[in-house]
Amino acid sequence: MVRDSDGVGDVSKDHLRLLARVARMYHEQGIRQPEIAAALHLSQPRVSRLLKEAVTRGLVRTVVTLPEGVHTELEEELQRRYALRDAVVVDVEDYQDDVVPSLATAAAAYLDVTFTGGDVIGLAAWSQTLQAVVQRLPQKNVQVADRVIQLVGGVGTAGDQVRATRLIARLADLTYAHPVFVPLPGLVATAATREALLQDPDLAEVQAQWREVTVALVGIGEPASAPVRDTDRDELRAVGGVGEVCLHFFDATGKPVASDLDRRVIGIDTASFGAVGRRIAVAGGLRKLPAIRAALEGGWVNILVTDLRVARRLCS
Template identity: 65%
Template sequence: MVVPDLGRAHGSGRMVTADHLRLLARVARMYHEQGMRQPEIAAALSISQPRVSRLLKEAITRGIVRTVVVLPDGVHTELEEDLQRRYSMRDAVVVDAGGAQGDVIPALAAAAAAYFDATFKGGDVIGISSWSETLLAAVDRMHPKNTQVADRVMQVVGGVGSPEAQVHATRLISRLSDVTRARPVFVPSAGVVGTPLVRDALLQDRAVVEVMAQWDELTVVLVGIGSLEPSPLLLRSGNAVGHTDQEELRSLGAVGDVCLHFFDAEGNVVDSAFDRRVVGINVETFRAVERRVAVAGGRRKYSAIKAALRGGWVNVLITDLEVAQRLLAEPT
């Protein structure tokens, strides 16, 4: 072990006197242990405040004062930083959902709401998927802003299916628009249509084209990560992946989706008949968005989450502790 040579002046071979070291230690204790302010220390020791400042810096340089960060319970900063490095992400948020008895949505929603509150800035154009129960729970927990923090909140996947699906999409977009004081923009179409021909016709509709043109202006997009088995919400929506489509996607190696675009275990897009019936943001436009935030967790979603990170679908992940630990324990 290398022990710092406290007797040598920093940056030179000159020895420092015991009196100087004693003064360093005294100033450090007064500031860090007794909570005295620098002017108070200067007055007590009859020295100048600039000298107190220099002595405090020197005490750190010499190792007399060492900073130790002790993480509070429930804070997983080290895991978050490891996830960022491992998967080349902009940011990660890890929340302990252990007390949720298998339901991670409340914990994820609370963490996502706090993240959105802290990171939305004036002028953002926010895209949001219509199909995430966790996103709806998160937006419901957000605090209304006193000033406008977003220009528009845009739906990026069609939302008209069953009446329940329409209510869900409208509520999600409208609520986020209200709390950010932004203008809501809806996709006037179903998310999944019956045939590619119908989809191609819809993509020529003037109202749909006007919305699609604005997707190029997105600065952030908020999504869930779906597994191959549809969630209860998607099943009820009228836009779920049918049995025949599931069989085709499974045979092609699909493990999950973002905005109803399915990918395999490596995160590669799966070219399927189902994909040609989706009305929503295309893969290239989605990937071009600077900040792509996913809120997803739970054991059922693990394979899809890992594949989405491998494929670079998202660059911010808000997830639970169990998923985060597993993502770091297993090979990338």
């Protein structure tokens, strides 16, 4: 009698030899269980038990070989390190080009699988990355969302606002959802103007629906590229702002920074946004690394689609 290496129990060499033979026939030679049973004059149920025992005693160990371009281990490390619900790491072929097309393709594939029905989707519609995502999202065969809601009012030029409205409408059409628009600008001149506009009945209805969002789809921005005035950028840098989600700015640790801008934004409030169950960010490129890291540190998002270089830096 010998004790097997995993300490499961004493077993005879003859039994170990039988375990090894059955395991090799099945796993290495590809012989089916009925044929193994016939060749060794065993019952098929016993062959099945022997195969299970071979795994239990450590004679058979499963090794998963990842295909090229798949980075499951890195995705799992991102989940562990930043308490994410999920992560998707995209292998960009040529970093001399824009990472957005690769991110958008991967994000569209992810959303196509995870939009399964009944969701209320919130969308930060001015993001060029998210515009690319929605362009690649296939038409669903059945309704997979109840509503698609604009998370922030119109920002940028008149053309930008038209594109944002079309984006909300397109995502609603693809998911057979009802579109909900914010009929006001996303940034106003003064805090007093914002307070007055918040009394608008149409906006009050949208505000109530923001609290019902189950999936938020956002980008992660930075002061340099945010659709704000130069004076706002200067103030944000002065108070340590490194990134933003839905025009809510935060510092390198992910903590919100106080600024005049925050009192002029018409969009989902931080409490309602933080209560959304799935907060998906699609963001990449080393230029955005500080903003992405800060967003993760602060728990602004809990699902990330990013590129391989950024993912490696986030885990280093």
